[in-house]
Amino acid sequence: MRRLNEEKMARALETISRNTQSLAQLIEDVLDMSDIITGELTLHVSSVELLPIIERAMASMRAAAEAKALQIEIQLDTEVAPILGDASRLQQIMWNLLSNAVKFTPKGGQIQVRLEQIEDQAQIQVSDTGIGIHAEFLPYVFDRFRQEDGSLTRSHGGIGMGLAIVRYLVELQGGTVWAESPGSGQGATFTVRFPIFPQGRRQKAEGRRQGTGGKRQKRIAVVK
Template identity: 45%
Template sequence: MNDEEPIQNREKLVTLREDTVRFREDAVHLREDAAVSREQIICTANTEREASDGHLVFMREANAQLVISGIEAGRASQLKDEFLAMISHELKTPLSVILGWSQLILGGKLKQDDIRKGMQAIERSARAQNKLIEDLLEMSSMISGKVRLDMQQLDIVSLVSATVESMRPTAETKRIILQETTDREAGWILGDANRMQQVFWNLLSNAIKFTPSGGRIEIGMKQSGSFFEIRIDDSGLGISADFLPYVFERFLQAETSLARQYKGLGLGLAIVKQLVELHGGMVGAESPGINKGASFIVQLPLLP
């Protein structure tokens, strides 16, 4: 062995150690890279699974919404068909009376008293048909937002009292008592006189229509906080608990044998609600049940 061999061996040993260290470092790096790759694969898999789950949830919700939309579309179509059938019937009924009596009168064979009865029937039917058409036009204007209010300071007590007096002859023909109680100290609002008169005419005529002969209707007016409250209580047909939440809906009428005896499109109370809310007020209905009467309460903001 020469003198250079130990040195060469030491150099080889150092080189081997360095290679071993580098190998270990490379192995550590490889393990770290493998761990990172595993984490990335796991994250990607989780993300894909979450996306897949989210897609499934979205698809389920979309399918459920399609089913609901289909049901609603079917219901809307059914309501449209029912409405068209109802309006055709309601408009045709007074028209049939008008045509029938017109033909009898023009035939020239009726007595004078019968002619007079026929003319009265024609007038009543024409007024009824005119009211139906007015209600349809009124609701159409409200739905399209074309209602314009002529807002002025109104003595609401005087307006309601005048409406009550205008309806009194109609009530008297059915022997219905109209009783009015009023707090006359507070009754000024900002509103459209014609529209407000329409509101209370609709409510009173509705109460008279559904109150049997010999019944009673009470109209109370008072201040309630910053509002003026008008309450109309009748002893009439009443409203079932099931129908009460829908009493102000358009084109709806209670499906009772007695309620179906009365004509109309079911627009009167819907118009009342729209007009009251346009004045910044509220309207509600109460009833203990069928044949136990009903109450309608209108609240309108008082002038300061």
């Protein structure tokens, strides 16, 4: 109801949008956890390219990252072969990992997102310069409703389900996920690996032979 100039109005609307998205994600997490517990969560599996999945997740988190003046470095190998998975659930995995990094990284911090192929697996890594994880808590970081520091988590939002859902969705699609951190205040890295879809690898190779796949390259960008 206040008279706001254009800049303050844009900032207010952005804040409303960001908080609404966070609330919507919280509701989705609750519903997903209910489906997981009852065994009713289903997947629609097909051959999926991970690069556009990551790019869409990055786009959805851009406003939240900009609000905290975070610097994001993206290193994406454009020739990673497809995997077998559910595109919407893969995007949910990426969104949760990115949201976690943005949430626990202080203003002016850095986030790095990498996609590469390691032998017969596609690997995604999300690293940050945030609050880090104590060594004692690392084995429990993917347990549902487990939070290292209740006061910290309350100040950042969330109820400790996002990473539990990530682990379940990753493993449901034949992948593995783990977390690493040098310790408190030293950031964290979350790594996800999925087996390459053999037929997808052949399609990539055929595309390169026919000149449609182009030269293998990494797409690197820094977003401030």
